[in-house]
Amino acid sequence: MELFNVYPLMDVEPVSAKGSWITDKTGLKYLDLYGGHAVISVGHSHPDYIAKISKQLSRIGFYSNSIQNPSQVELADKLGKMSGLPDYQLFLCNSGAESNEAALKLASYHTGKEGVIAFSDGFHGRTAGVSAVTASTAIKIPSKKPDNVHFAEFNNIEQVKEFFLKEEVGAVILECIQGIGGVNLVTKEFYKELLDLCKKYNALLIADEVQSGFGRTGKFFSFQHLSSEYQPDLISMAKGMGNGFPVGGVLISPEIKPVYGLLGSTFGGNYIACNAVLAVLDIIENESLLENSGAIGDYLLNKVSGLPELKEVRGKGLMIGLEFHNPVADIRKELVRKYQILTGSSSNPNVLRILPSLTVSIEEVDLLLSALQRILKERESNEAVHIS
Numbered sequence: 173m174e175l176f177n178v179y180p181l182m183d184v185e186p187v188s189a190k191g192s193w194i195t196d197k198t199g200l201k202y203l204d205l206y207g208g209h210a211v212i213s214v215g216h217s218h219p220d221y222i223a224k225i226s227k228q229l230s231r232i233g234f235y236s237n238s239i240q241n242p243s244q245v246e247l248a249d250k251l252g253k254m255s256g257l258p259d260y261q262l263f264l265c266n267s268g269a270e271s272n273e274a275a276l277k278l279a280s281y282h283t284g285k286e287g288v289i290a291f292s293d294g295f296h297g298r299t300a301g302v303s304a305v306t307a308s309t310a311i312k313i314p315s316k317k318p319d320n321v322h323f324a325e326f327n328n329i330e331q332v333k334e335f336f337l338k339e340e341v342g343a344v345i346l347e348c349i350q351g352i353g354g355v356n357l358v359t360k361e362f363y364k365e366l367l368d369l370c371k372k373y374n375a376l377l378i379a380d381e382v383q384s385g386f387g388r389t390g391k392f393f394s395f396q397h398l399s400s401e402y403q404p405d406l407i408s409m410a411k412g413m414g415n416g417f418p419v420g421g422v423l424i425s426p427e428i429k430p431v432y433g434l435l436g437s438t439f440g441g442n443y444i445a446c447n448a449v450l451a452v453l454d455i456i457e458n459e460s461l462l463e464n465s466g467a468i469g470d471y472l473l474n475k476v477s478g479l480p481e482l483k484e485v486r487g488k489g490l491m492i493g494l495e496f497h498n499p500v501a502d503i504r505k506e507l508v509r510k511y512q513i514l515t516g517s518s519s520n521p522n523v524l525r526i527l528p529s530l531t532v533s534i535e536e537v538d539l540l541l542s543a544l545q546r547i548l549k550e551r552e553s554n555e556a557v558h559i560s
């Protein structure tokens with residue numbers, strides 16, 4: 173049987189990994205500054221993470237959501253404390269798309285309205301429901317062109333106002349820092365006005381923190397850079413949450429009341445997933461990874477600004493986009509082939525994305541800086557030869 177061929181593949185076959193490093197089948201080591209799409213939060217094969225999952229697996233691996241599961245209760249408690257949202261409620265599922273599906277369903281159930289405002293360059297997943305609110309790379313289903321989804325330009329509050337005036341809107345879905353869209357940051361003014369509009373028109377704000385959550389940006393959630401008083405009603409999470417174990421979740425404001433059967437998932441919140449997330453939270457806390465993410469991110473943002481050919485650098489913590497004047501595909505390829513450094517692309521062909529483990533060190537990001545300097549200088553001198 174052949175695999176359903178939906179992924180373009182790099183010519184790298186990892187067989188083991190540790191911290192920020194991956195070893196391929198030939199023994200070659202790669203510096204992983206992409207973490208498999210921002211998933212690796214506490215480093216590959218962290219010993220505490222392995223120990224916690226292994227211990228749980230040797231006791232009981234799975235039972236359904238029809239029994240008492242103290243791991244879920246412990247996780248909700250710890251997550252509430254560490255995120256600064258102890259009054260919110262936690263629903264556990266298995267992926268980013270599923271967490272956004274659950275959030276959209278809750279918003280429409282709570283408000284009784286189906287309309288959704290989404291944004292240009294936003295990405296929320298590839299399942300049928302959330303691909304409809306995704307502007308960027310996802311391929312939509314032609315037979316399901318929903319008339320309840322309204323796309324506004326990112327950071328354009330006037331367009332949002334128009335939709336609120338004209339349409340019945342129950343939810344707004346937003347990445348406060350867009351990932352796949354090319355690391356675009358929402359402004360503080362936009363965020364506050366958006367939340368005011370949501371309140372005025374009885375709509376819920378869904379913050380998609382699937383990529384930007386769990387400390388990636390130097391705060392627990394990226395919206396926490398924007399305001400300490402304004403909070404989204406629903407917060408979707410996945411990626412860094414399980415450090416590679418498939419797990420997603422939604423944080424749900426206390427205003428929204430649960431009803432039996434409204435949401436559900438066979439695998440959501442299983443023992444192994446909960447223990448993977450508990451291990452991630454313990455490591456974030458014990459190793460001060462929010463601080464490390466903020467500090468290394470600031471260092472990198474500062475150091476890259478002098479690179480030739482660079483148009484702009486954007487980001488917070490370890491969610492960084494380097495926008496060049498030209499497409500970055502060749503730079504990325506050279507980073508892998510010549511320097512064994514893995515980085516990411518985005519739907520903007522000129523943006524290189526840097527999403528390392530939150531444990532990454534200055535010495536490791538320095539390897540990227542010197543590789544980029546050499547690659548860009550070489551390109552400059554090649555161009556000079558062409559011109560002369």
Ligand code: PMP
Pocket residue numbers: 209267268269270272295296297298347351352380381382383384410411
């Ligand atoms: N939201 C955002 C912001 C994402 O970056 C992604 C994945 N790239 C998703 C949702 C979808 O997550 P998943 O692939 O786990 O379904």
